[in-house]
Amino acid sequence: MNIVFDLNTVSFVLVGLLFTGYAVLDGFDLGVGALHLFTKTDEQRRLMLNAIGPVWDGNEVWLVTGGGALFAAFPRVYATVFSGFYMAFMIFLFGLIFRAVAIEFRSKEPMKWWRNLWDISFSVSSIVSSFVLGVALGNIIRGIPLDADGEYIGTFWTLINPYAILVGITTVALFSMHGAIYVVMKTEGPLHEKIRGWVNKTIIFFIVCYISTTMITLIYIPHMIIYFREYPILFGIPFINMVAIANIPREIIHRNNFRAFLSSCAAMMALMTIFGIGIFPNLVHSLPLAENSLTIYNAASSPKTLSIILTIAVIGVPVVLAYTVSVYWIFRGKVKLDASSY
Template identity: 40%
Template sequence: MELHDVWFVLIAVLWTGYFFLEGFDFGVGVLTKLLARNRAEKRVLINTIGPVWDGNEVWLLTAGGATFAAFPEWYATLFSGFYLPLLVILLCLIVRGVAFEYRAKRPEEHWQRNWETAIFWTSLIPAFLWGVAFGNIVRGVKIDQDLEYVGTVWDLLNPYALLGGLVTLTLFTFHGTVFTALKTVGEIRGRARTLALRLGLVTAVLALVFLVWTQADKGDSKSLVALVVAVAALVVALMANQAGREGWAFALSGVTIVAAVAMLFLTLFPNVMPSTLDADWSLTVTNASSSAYTLKIMTWLAAIAMPVVLLYQGWTYWVFRKRIGTQHIAEPAH
């Protein structure tokens, strides 16, 4: 296996890790409107992801940086062609981070309510747009002979990509719901399990249509295995949720995300951005990659840094592993 193939796999792993981790905290952000009934329950939801949301976003920074360094042509075409949706995602992530930090800085109800509304929308919009973006990457976009995107933003709003956006939105929200059931106690835990069943059924239908469409259009035997794993894991996650096994439900919803993202990358390889104008103009792991020397240096750096990052983030989750409920929410200090 060549180094550019290795880095395609590593970037796929980074995006998978990002969607697994940021997926549930996007979902929890959406649940601040769907699940919480009062101010205390909203604080419970926000506190479940409070210690980890910023660490989860590190995976996005790493995935973007790795793409820039390993596949500069892919990075340039992707960020120029998808400029508007990626800018919206970036702005949402900035506002979302500010909302988490500033929400409790003042005691006025309207101040806190406005920041909670910001958390909801800046969780929902990226969860949808990431599916649209990856749907277009897999489907292919208008790339010319100079390896440049020549389409418009309206070309990105096609039925396949919009369905992909609905899948990521519902799947991330379902992932966040089972995470909430795993991390909370009391009444909110029971309502989370009930909502997870409803969301899971909707997610299963949308995901099945999207993945079967992908398989029929670009799939092979390997992607078919990933499709079966994704669907089976989602079904078993629903069963585990109904049985009150929140840990298994969360793990299996994560497997669903991992298998679904793996399927997309399997159907994509060896392309990184297919051209719908001419297959010969597609960006591939070969014509979009950096030099072998650059990839070699990056490989050594990744081998040293990645284990440290994984150990630190795993330790963070271990420290904040306990369940919380409204009884753990202190009165405001103001």
């Protein structure tokens, strides 16, 4: 049960880091999408879209890159999960397609029906994408049926189980909370005040989901807590998570919106870390035959390739962080509509 920081573990951390970047960044713009239809006027909806306008595309690149890194480092996981979750991932893809074009198309025409259509498309596809991501995550946590070759042997309906659905809903709640805080940070005036009132509701929604998920996980999914039992110090991470979430309403009341957003980011990073520690050293837990699980060893690429990926990451990730920080810095402050807006 010792954690060895070998090449495979470091690669696992790298892939996790990229997907965490995705969750934290695309999480808020998916959440903005989930809340989009609750705003009523055209101006408010444009503000919602333009709050994420310059960044949503870059946020999605974290998914593409995380996927690429997973493909490179753990091809057997990539192959098994993507083919096993075929219809689920197709729905996810259609969601991402509709989201992207809805953002781009919506404000191109003045007609009310046109804008309503793309508003609905943006919001529904954001919710569906978040939900499917959560369902996929839930199944990875719970375990999926694999054969001795590591092939998925369930069906689409195997994936639709209560636990996975609960994680799906939790994900939508989490992203909505994250998105609401982001909008509070990025807007002013009536929209700002309106969304400010929603933040606590989304937090409550999330906490209810989160507590249920945690309890069910603790009771029914023992393999997720092995390392926590082994190294009690790891309980520090759920603790950080809870402190970060509890801190959000406090910061919101004091109108420290940026710090509220940072708290929310910290909570999500902690959640992803908990997930990572929980599944380690598996990437895909096999249920019922645990011996068929795909681990960071039996699913990995050669040491040569892992070291190539890590080299690419060591060169690339600092540059990527620099781009990301610069873009967020350049577009800091409250969003204002101008001629280049959506």
